[in-house]
Amino acid sequence: MFRPLLLSLLGLVALSGCPKDKDKPTDAVAKPRVAVSIFPLHDIAKRVAGDRLDVVLILPPGKSEHGYEPTPKEVARVADSKLVVLAGFSMDEWAEKLVKTASPNVTSLELAPKCQPQAFTQDHVGEAAAAEVAKDDGDEGEEPGAMDPHFWLDPVRMQTAIDVLVTEFTRLDAASAEGFKTRGEEVKKSLAALHADLDASQKKWTKRKVVTFHASMGYFIGRYNLELAAVIEPFPGREPTAKYMAEVLEAVKKTGAAALFSEPQLDRAPARTVADQAKLPLFELDPVGGTPGVESYEKLLRSNAAVLEKALQ
Numbered sequence: 001m002f003r004p005l006l007l008s009l010l011g012l013v014a015l016s017g018c019p020k021d022k023d024k025p026t027d028a029v030a031k032p033r034v035a036v037s038i039f040p041l042h043d044i045a046k047r048v049a050g051d052r053l054d055v056v057l058i059l060p061p062g063k064s065e066h067g068y069e070p071t072p073k074e075v076a077r078v079a080d081s082k083l084v085v086l087a088g089f090s091m092d093e094w095a096e097k098l099v100k101t102a103s104p105n106v107t108s109l110e111l112a113p114k115c116q117p118q119a120f121t122q123d124h125v126g127e128a129a130a131a132e133v134a135k136d137d138g139d140e141g142e143e144p145g146a147m148d149p150h151f152w153l154d155p156v157r158m159q160t161a162i163d164v165l166v167t168e169f170t171r172l173d174a175a176s177a178e179g180f181k182t183r184g185e186e187v188k189k190s191l192a193a194l195h196a197d198l199d200a201s202q203k204k205w206t207k208r209k210v211v212t213f214h215a216s217m218g219y220f221i222g223r224y225n226l227e228l229a230a231v232i233e234p235f236p237g238r239e240p241t242a243k244y245m246a247e248v249l250e251a252v253k254k255t256g257a258a259a260l261f262s263e264p265q266l267d268r269a270p271a272r273t274v275a276d277q278a279k280l281p282l283f284e285l286d287p288v289g290g291t292p293g294v295e296s297y298e299k300l301l302r303s304n305a306a307v308l309e310k311a312l313q
């Protein structure tokens with residue numbers, strides 16, 4: 001399904017992708033274009049780039065980072081990209097395919113593998129889901145043992161990502177190296193302050209066990225001493241089976257989990273069902289942000305911490 005779509009999109013780019021676009025001011029020197037898959041990485045990349053690079057966000061805010069289907073308009077926006085920045089581990093392959101369609105010579109940069117990555121654990125997914133993965137090969141699940149791409153939800157790992165971005169941006173525009181470095185250090189300082197605040201907050205939380213919607217919070221949970229009792233949707237965007245839901249409910253009861261969390265990008269109905277059956281409060285954690293109220297990386301993490309403060313006090 002995806003391949004024919006991309007081929008037809010490629011045709012559109014060939015028709016519309018004339019480099020001497022008459023609508024663009026001719027005196028402006030073209031800045032190297034960098035396409036970034038998801039909002040949290042885009043926000044940080046844009047701030048490090050300053051006005052030296054044209055940093056384009058691919059995933060529209062409000063959409064899930066898993067399995068997005070780009071539109072023809074989005075292909076045109078990423079034409080002539082020099083670099084595509086991804087979380088990696090196949091999570092945002094859709095973004096890489098999109099940019100490569102529009103810019104065949106683009107360089108791919110996967111950040112998660114360079115930021116102390118870790119694997120999903122059995123706890124993230126559950127035995128029933130692991131069995132589903134075994135009989136359902138080819139579908140994108142977050143099976144135990146696979147590497148977890150959601151590194152960006154840990155502000156300490158994000159500081160490592162900034163160093164990687166500074167290096168890659170300098171390759172694109174060596175004359176701006178000093179600026180990339182200076183801005184990178186500024187953003188790192190802001191993330192260090194963010195981490196210090198979150199770490200001070202988590203010390204006051206009296207409850208530790210959470211049930212998240214999909215396996216998005218592993219790095220955050222590890223950094224801030226939380227425990228994952230279960231995840232509701234092992235295949236983000238695909239309704240869990242009745243058998244799996246029963247297993248989640250069992251895990252919630254057995255572990256004494258304090259709260260469940262839905263996510264704004266995905267249908268919360270399965271979370272509502274489990275929360276009602278377990279008689280537990282349902283809150284919302286946002287793994288991606290970019291929507292009003294969470295228009296910066298720091299706001300996204302602080303907003304999640306405020307939710308956890310309420311849920312786990």
Ligand SMILES: [Zn+2]
Pocket residue numbers: 065066150214215216236287
């Ligand atoms: Zn995810």
